[in-house]
Amino acid sequence: MKYISTRGAAPALNFEATMLTGLARDGGLYLPDHVPPMTQAEIASLAGLSYEEQAYVIMRPFIGDTFADDEFRSLIARAYQGFGHPARAPLKQLAPNHFLLELFHGPTLAFKDFAMQLIGQLFQAALARSRDRVTIVGATSGDTGSAAIEAFKGLDNVDVFILFPHGRVSDVQRRQMTTPAESNVHALAIDGDFDTCQALVKDMFNDFSFRDGVKLAGVNSINWARVLAQVVYYFSAAVSLGAPYRAVSFTVPTGNFGDIFAGYIARQMGLPIEKLIVATNQNDILHRAITSGGYVTDGVKPSISPSMDIQVSSNFERALFDAYGRDGAAVAQLMDELKSSGGFHISQGALEFLREIFTSGRASEGETSQTISRIHANTAEILCPHSAVGVHVAEQNLSATPMVTLATAHPAKFPDAVESAMGTRPALPERMADLFDRPERVTRLSGDLAELQAHIRGNIRK
Numbered sequence: 001m002k003y004i005s006t007r008g009a010a011p012a013l014n015f016e017a018t019m020l021t022g023l024a025r026d027g028g029l030y031l032p033d034h035v036p037p038m039t040q041a042e043i044a045s046l047a048g049l050s051y052e053e054q055a056y057v058i059m060r061p062f063i064g065d066t067f068a069d070d071e072f073r074s075l076i077a078r079a080y081q082g083f084g085h086p087a088r089a090p091l092k093q094l095a096p097n098h099f100l101l102e103l104f105h106g107p108t109l110a111f112k113d114f115a116m117q118l119i120g121q122l123f124q125a126a127l128a129r130s131r132d133r134v135t136i137v138g139a140t141s142g143d144t145g146s147a148a149i150e151a152f153k154g155l156d157n158v159d160v161f162i163l164f165p166h167g168r169v170s171d172v173q174r175r176q177m178t179t180p181a182e183s184n185v186h187a188l189a190i191d192g193d194f195d196t197c198q199a200l201v202k203d204m205f206n207d208f209s210f211r212d213g214v215k216l217a218g219v220n221s222i223n224w225a226r227v228l229a230q231v232v233y234y235f236s237a238a239v240s241l242g243a244p245y246r247a248v249s250f251t252v253p254t255g256n257f258g259d260i261f262a263g264y265i266a267r268q269m270g271l272p273i274e275k276l277i278v279a280t281n282q283n284d285i286l287h288r289a290i291t292s293g294g295y296v297t298d299g300v301k302p303s304i305s306p307s308m309d310i311q312v313s314s315n316f317e318r319a320l321f322d323a324y325g326r327d328g329a330a331v332a333q334l335m336d337e338l339k340s341s342g343g344f345h346i347s348q349g350a351l352e353f354l355r356e357i358f359t360s361g362r363a364s365e366g367e368t369s370q371t372i373s374r375i376h377a378n379t380a381e382i383l384c385p386h387s388a389v390g391v392h393v394a395e396q397n398l399s400a401t402p403m404v405t406l407a408t409a410h411p412a413k414f415p416d417a418v419e420s421a422m423g424t425r426p427a428l429p430e431r432m433a434d435l436f437d438r439p440e441r442v443t444r445l446s447g448d449l450a451e452l453q454a455h456i457r458g459n460i461r462k
């Protein structure tokens, strides 16, 4: 299998190179040149397997000869062994025909661990074989950064630099990034918002002499290997509810469109997904785009679900690529328009393609808090604010088809928002109870690209 860029002007790569690169050299995102379908019988045979066994069957066709079968199996096993639940992604029932997929049992308590723990293992194996090293840079609204640091800390052939918006992540998120003692970990607090951080990362990737000089590798949600890892839990949940014989819908709290795009890939592989519902907070560019066709940025408004405080949803480009009939030049033109004028209009044909699959909704700050308190009162389940955005939107889309809402983080990651919604403070799981006693280590930077590049050059191990 080959991977091609959404902008049509970068070389096709195999899985290994796609994973190690992240962003394509034409500024686009990599996608498989075709999506291998699973037959009904193959989907049915996933029932009863462990999460790890399902993951192997679902991902194997995408990785080509990058890893031998046994090696790939053992990398998957190591990736998920640190999770605090034997089901890895347990499914709970919230109401008649409404289910919650708990994706927060990994080491940093957010769904990002599903992808990041796996790519930590995959990077390490690939780099050990090639005796190479890389510098990982990532922008985070909070959860990607902590998941990346947890996955890559202490590895010999990797230095990791994580940019987060100063003052705009929760204390738990910040401490998960600033307290690891390993010297290859560098937490960078940037003056600006998440989009500032993400733009800096993109600029570093587009500066080829810097990119090649420090051997830059990206692990943001644009990295194809992350999307792939997230495809697995759509299958595990749907099969538990009767797929392939019964269709399922999913509601996904959405920021960068990575998680929901994994659902789109599962659907393309043949999983019977009726609708994928994009749930946004008050930063609702995707909701506006799907309902009106206008993708127009509008400034980030900080919310109680900060991991979704995003206006430029990188992975949406992948959906646009398919919606425009895989015309890379058309996508490149839209992205140029976005950069020069802050928005673009989706063509009627492309919009119809998207609306076949995606529906959308938004939750205000008040609706998010009310959902936390009401669900706690009715079911004793404690939702994080992101998951509450999802539940609120899902409730407006219930039908005869089972609905699964993705619970993207543990409530204890956002204790202030949860406490103000329902009156009690959610406790951190035992294994990270000492988080607030550990010393922090962080560098504050202005958001100037040259200053940032100098900092990275000066701190990588040679």
Ligand SMILES: *Cc1c(COP(=O)(O)O)cnc(C)c1O
Pocket (backbone or CB within 6 Å): 110, 111, 112, 143, 144, 221, 253, 254, 255, 256, 257, 258, 259, 260, 307, 308, 386, 387, 408, 409
């Ligand atoms: C990252 C994140 C999201 C948004 O996921 P995307 O893949 O960026 O759409 C939602 N909730 C939480 C808790 C997250 O960490």
